[in-house]
Amino acid sequence: MGRLQDKVAVITGSGSGIGKDIALTYGREGAKIVVADFDKKGMDQTVAELKERGVEVLGVQVDVTKEEDISRMFEQALAAFGTVDILVNNAGTVDRMQAAANVEDEVWNRVMDINVTSVMRGIRKALPIFLEKGHGTIVNMASISGLTGGRGGLAYTASKHAVVGMTKNVASQYGPQNIRCNAIGPAFIPTPLTLNMSNADAFGTEIATRGVGLMPRPGTTQEIANIALFLASDESSYMNGVTVAADSGWSAY
Ligand SMILES: NC(=O)c1ccc[n+]([C@@H]2O[C@H](COP(=O)([O-])OP(=O)(O)OC[C@H]3O[C@@H](n4cnc5c(N)ncnc54)[C@H](O)[C@@H]3O)[C@@H](O)[C@H]2O)c1
Helix, strand or coil, X not given: CCCCCCCEEEEECCCCHHHHHHHHHHHHCCCEXXXXXXXXXXXXXXXXXXXXXXXXXXXXXXXXXXXHHHHHHHHHHHHHHCCCCEEEECCCCCCCCCCCCCCCHHHHHHHHHHHHHHHHHHHHHHHHHHHHHCCEEEEEECCHHHCCCCCCCHHHHHHHHHHHHHHHHHHHHHHHHCEXXXXXXXXXXXXXXXXXXXXXXXXXXXXXXXXXXXXCCCCCHHHHHHHHHHHHCHHHCCCCCCEEEECCCHHHC
């Protein structure tokens, strides 16, 4: 019996990095998985790896910034598996470390659309399903930049603080109806997102990375997936509205 046996999990951004390892980990624990990603190649790869392991899986190509795509993601999940038990709002993007004096409207708007508005829309669609079932779990991918102020650019930091705030709000308002909403705040996990950052703001990068030497070590996608598994499973049943810092103690200093 897996720790998520027969649960249906919708995971955005699961064609790569952290989201992919969450999908593989949930699949290993008996969940049925909806792999939702913008990038078809990555999505197909995760779907193929899950199928090889005998996991029931559906790939849905979505742009999480489009409301109709979020709706389609849930419609297809319901058509394939009959229900949804877990929503992981993981898709996200970065802001090229732009400091407040240098932030571009285009970057601000893109970061807010992907990191904030999509999370609201995913939650808005999931809640009626969870309310009808009488339970449901949401795991939001925040960041250590949702818990601290100086380790990213302005837009990214603001966006992840918004995710932390939404996590608390949803937990407090829907917790009494047996719906849990928690988040994870990773520090630095080598993935395409963090390794391929180009055209970064020189001032913002220099100032935001001042404390990097105090980070004991980078994390792995599996270490974040382990937390996502705990938060989605009944093992964390008494936790609601919490953002778990996953940073090897970096922010504890
Ligand atoms: N890697 C880190 O160090 C780190 C640290 C803190 C927080 N995070 C957060 O973790 C999450 C996952 O990041 P990752 O490092 O695994 O990155 P990644 O680039 O490996 O994966 C992100 C995935 O999201 C998908 N995606 C992006 N925009 C999308 C959109 N509009 N619609 C649908 N899918 C979209 C991408 O195609 C990609 O597959 C993000 O929310 C990120 O902010 C990462």
